[in-house]
Amino acid sequence: MSDLVIDDVSMRFDLPDGGSVQALKNVSLTLKQGEIMSVLGPSGCGKTTLLNILAGFLAPTEGKVVLGDKRVKGPGAERGMVFQQGALFEWMSVRENVGFGPAMKGMPKGEKREIVDHLLGVVGLAQFKEKAVYELSGGMQQRVALARCLANEPEVILMDEPLGALDALTREKMQGLVLKLWKETGKTVILITHSVEEALLLGERLLVMAPRPGRIHREYRLPFADAGVGQDLREVKKMPEFGQRREEILSMIWEMEEEIMGGAAQ
């Protein structure tokens, strides 16, 4: 059992001008193994900070993050990360990118090749193995990024707006792929997004965060991710409950944004 436990995490840092920022305040959360959670919130709500703490790129000023029985103290291979775009290594071929994690571990070549070939098949890029990554389209690049992350067999996959820069059609296809991979691999997934629809579709759990200080505003448990596995996502979006939830969360975030704007105007 490798649950991800976020235990009373706060993050506060000083600014050069003497002030300080409370980026996160008393965030607590437990993610069971195999759960998929999406995180929404207006800008400045600390969702990226939270993800960076989970990845180990930032140290919280209070509280701790524990995965299984190991406390998170820095980046590690058990917590894989998928970034927006441009995090692939353009000096490596598609195959070398996907095989990066295994290569760093010193895995024998044959075994590595097997993993890479298998994963490129899963994400549908089998015939692009030897291409340079900059020859691929944005959607294909994100498929490579997913495969690269999976090749390392992480326990948790952290996604920082991985589909944010894609066009609507590609995005929908990729959402289906994320769901499929989640179900097939049984990984714990945390996904940050700006799109309410995406958060509803891909979040078995959905976390709405609020700014100043960054904190958990509300949490939902949703049926859509399970319903979406192996199904056309457009059918899911037609469910009446989906529409309701979308409106509810949209107006919630809308209000938060209004509040921020009002605060800025005064």
Next chain:
Amino acid sequence: MTALIIADLWGELVAVLSTLFFALPYIAGYIGIILLTLLIWTGIKKVLRPASDYRSLKTVTFGDESTVVSNSVASVVSVVLIFVLWASFTGSSLLPGFLHAPGPFVGTGTFTYTVTTPDGRSDDAEVTVLVYPRDDEAPAPEVPPGDGFAKNDSIAIAEYRSDLLRVDQNDEIGRDEEAVVTHIDGKEIAPGETVRVDFGTVALSGRGTPNIRPSAGLQMEPIWLPSPEAVWSRLTEIATTGYRNSTLVEHLGYSLFRVIVGFTLGAMVGIPLGYAMGLSDWFRGWFDPIVEFMRPVPPLALIPLVIIWAGIGEVGKIILLFLAALWIMAIGARSGVSGVKISKVHAAYSLGASKWQVLRHVIIPNSLPEIFTAARVAMGVCWGTVVAAELVAAEKGAGMMIMVASKFQSTDIVIMGIILIGIIGFGIDMLMRAAERFLVPWKGRG
């Protein structure tokens, strides 16, 4: 004191601007040629092959950067024109005669002068001027003395040259009796004035001696600008027999050797230095003042100090080139490291890479494009610096060759050297670009 300096600088500025002013007609003429050829080419193209590609359908071309690609026809015409102008103004045998600019007067010309004595008598006499080609010296022609007290004279002058002629030397009444030249070809003249004659001009010196200046035409003397074939034959000569105890290959080879050794040493120290500056704030702080100070100091300004410290041998030159390359490479490597996207580094760490692996597999490959750009700049600077250093002091080398040649007014060697230096510099840059395309194909694609 300051006023003096300002007045002086103002004078210099006026001199520069007036030179520019006199160059204006030539510049305008050159631009005229460019526009004329453009017009001609546009006409030819319309007839030859009406364009039907995508670009030709664009209506907005002025300001659309993508429609401006270098026109290779223009490049060819431009280069050919340079050689045609060169050949035309040097009277080159490569060009048919009617394309030559007017040359200097060669042959025989005459003018008459009138002498007037203090008591009012005057007499005419004829001067025969033989202008001979430089390589074909001839004696002054024999002329009959003629009648009157002023006797006919003759003189031989080399092309492009002028000469004073004491016309009164053989006259019965000369300068000693205060007879003076008052007319040339019937035109009145006083000391200090100039009169046109059919083969050039005649001026009267302050003491009343005619100064005969046959027309020099518009062509350049070989001492200013040798013809293309003269430069070429000098090139073949030096390539086989050498110059100043070294063959051409040796001269150029020495220069290249210095550049390559200096650049390699500079890169070997500069790249690690740049990495250290990009990866550690302590090293950054330590070396920033040094690098930022040394970078704007032109390497040429270090030549005197390097000569004082290391002499004029190879060591001094290599130190100089090392310093020229060092800062450029350090800054290139530093910005290559700073330019790595943090998400790439984060990705590598979360894929389980160690610090060393991140350096080896992410930071170094990511910085290679910047390092190549820096290397291209550094090679260019090194090539320029080595030539300049050789101008100052060297036993062998391209710069030394043209410097010594200039002291002996061997303009053909100077021009040959400049062309070779240019070609080699261009070749180095082409090689670096090819290496870049081959080694870092991902440049600008991140």
